Amino acid sequence: MRSDAPPLLPIFRSRHQADLLTVLFFHPGQDFTLADLSRRLGVSMSTLHGEVGRLLDAELITARPVGRSRLLRANTGHLVADALARLLTLTFGPQVAVADSFAQVAGVRTVLIFGSWARRYEGEAGPAPNDVDVLVLGDVDRAEVYEAAEAVQDRLDLPVNPVVRPPDRWLADTDPLVQQVKASPFVIAYGDLPADG
Template sequence: MRSKAPDLLPLFRSQHQAELLTWLYLHPTAEYPMTELATRFGVPLSTTQREVQRLVDAGLLRDRSIGRSRMLRAATDHPAAEALTRLLTISFGPPAIVGRTFQGLAGVDSVHIYGSWAARYLGHPGPPPNDVDVLVIGSPARADVYAAADVAQDTLGLPVNPTVRSRAQWQDASDALVQQIQASPIVTVIPSPAE
């Protein structure tokens, strides 16, 4: 079953290939059974096997067998790994997923990613982030924010931790959390209409 090239970044062979690479390169320290990945992306195992073999042959994935399971991980030592990770992150990673899931929520003025994920994205050194911290500015229903965070978390395979601040709270210099967020790297995902 061949899927068409992804609309967002059609340089990948298929949507399946882009999803597979994104998952493995955005979880660079983890290793996954091929059958689990086929199930996660809703792709027949035979299709996943073909895509995986092409990527292993190209040196972009590493594989090994444990019993009857074929385990896969990103080839982080590949010369293109850093650039590929950046490209996948921009096109299919947290900014794209958080933007898509939070877009259109009533009462949202803007959405930002902060904390360790934003720091790594902006080039600050450190270990791979274990979660994605999301700042929502506005007055949305909290249930809607948490539902969007759950969708993003399921897609990314990383905990997504939303924080909501009203426009007035965001401008309150005495709010300790606001001070901490404003002093750290921030990636704007959905800009305020006034920006």
């Protein structure tokens, strides 16, 4: 499945390529298998295989064989690695940074990014986002949520605006903010949406 150049930063060949690079450059010392990346990104292995091949040819990532798998990682020694990592952080980084930080908050069930960043990520044209709006669904300690938001803010150098709702508010559909989020593009950074039942 081919994806088009992402409006968030259309210098990348596809959103899949940008997402792949973001995960690898956000975790520069970590190895990933193609299967790991496929699960994490929600993209087929065949789609990722082509992107990985191009990135290996450009030497932006490295691979080392382990058994029948290849372990992939960012090539931090590449001439453009620092600049690329900074571009990825500013554009595609919010999803990875939010997932990494908010997953550590006890009681979190789902974390969504909404607002201008989500609209750009999902393909809506417009100016670059200047903040990241986050909806946390769960029974959480708000102080932990704000600590996670601060960690993301420090990593991205962008304001992060978290709001907390219990999961049943997502299902009840009576909360004005939840209605607004559901009516607009949003990105699931962590967890799954609450389901009836």
